[in-house]
Amino acid sequence: MSIKWLTKRFTIVLIPGAAASVRRFHLPYAVAYAIIGVLLAGGTLAAFFYARHAESALVNMGLKQQLDGLAASYEQQLTDKNRLLTDKNRQLEEMQNKVIALSRQAGEVKQQVEEMKKLESDLRSYSSDTKTKEPAHTVSKESPLFRQKEGIGGTEIPATELGIEQLSKQAGLSFENSSKQLAALQGSFTLVKQEVLRKARELRHTPNLWPSDTHRITSAFGYREDPFTSRPTFHGGIDFGGPVGSPVYSTADGVVVEAGEDKARGLNIVVEHKQGLRTWYMHLSKLQVEQGDTVQKGQTIGLLGNTGRSTGPHLHYEILVNGEKVDPELYLNESKGDK
Template structure:
């Protein structure tokens, strides 16, 4: 019984030769050894197939990941480009808003400082730029640029007017501003008959400062007959001013003065009945009513 079992557990291999004289060769191998050898031969094949399959899957995954990376990189670059564009627009908006704020401040300063009129005949015309922005719509760069340009044009016009005003006698020549004798026909205080008063008389105490009514050049700074101590200032080809009966003269002939600058003091020199300032405005070589100009500020 044991022999039969052993016969089936061993395989016998017989090798026959073509030469009849040679002996027959036989060898036996256990079945378990053959299965083991077969298993050893199959394992590398299985592993090779496994790793080839794994490598293929890995390559596919790598390709997918590379594609996804390129996609994400492209999206990141697009986002960066959008962020840079937004930053540029934001910077541009901030710059334009800052420029508008500066221009607005300039406009407010000029409007605050400027009088209502530069000539007796009418008021100062300062065009206010209209904003072409519909309700509910955004403020475009083209609109802001257009508004800035119109602001600049308006400011330029205001600057030109302001420059012209420097040479127009609109400032009060002294403080207080109480007028005791108007321009025009009046009763002469010395002869008691009607006479033309070519300026206005402003009440004041001796020593009260007298100011230049506009920028200009002093053409006279001396005692001048009935006017007493007198200052004459040439402001332009159009305007001159006269300050008479002064107690002091603080400027010299040929000197340049600015609007509001102290040039002398109220007195009672010359043909005068008491301390006051006689003030005249000469326009195109003819005296005009100073109140028309100095009341611009009221």
């Protein structure tokens, strides 16, 4: 039965056209089924390989996407790391510059403290010295108080962490020491300020001002030959020669207790100050105050003249302490512009 089936044939008829003859092909069943099997097997294999190719393509696409994502993430991380590193370096440089600036400020504060200590010392000297017109010490032009922006330069040598650390420690110690000195100076300055103010008030009532613009002394305090009688006499003041009409100043704050004229003293003024002090101005050409007036140090109270017992234009100036005449030159210290 099976052998008979194998001997059967398929007949394939080809009719090319009306004029051509018909062709017939006889194909055994076994061959036909073999061809069909081969075609089916080939299709199956093709479908299998296509499916595997599609699967591989999908896998490759997924892997590529993952790789692209990883590459982008790595690049972003690298960018972020570089940016963080740049920011860190910039912040480090800013901190180092701040330490340098603080160190410079610490040096300036230290120098200012030294200036203040010198000034405090000079103020103490000023408050205890009646002959001192003003503190001898003045702030140096090299002090930070006077420092101005000027040209700077030099080679660039990068700062080191060790150098900045040492600089920071030095600045901290400098600030600490300056703070302690400033605290001590604060109390000292308060006492000195009170003493200086007291001294200033005292000086306002101390007749240490020159009574005229001229400093030309024509006759000193003490014994002399009298210009009219040629006899030895005592001269109780100082005579200042000058032009008629030049101003005569009160040499300290006070009250006018006398303002008038007599034969010997001419037009004259007596001003009473504190601590038993009085000043007397004689031979004036004009009085500019009256008895009872309050006068200030340096105020014009009259004009130089040649009245009374006088050989020529001059100012006779006396200082009395508790009624006793003393040498005015012991008090003369300031001109009107220095008062």
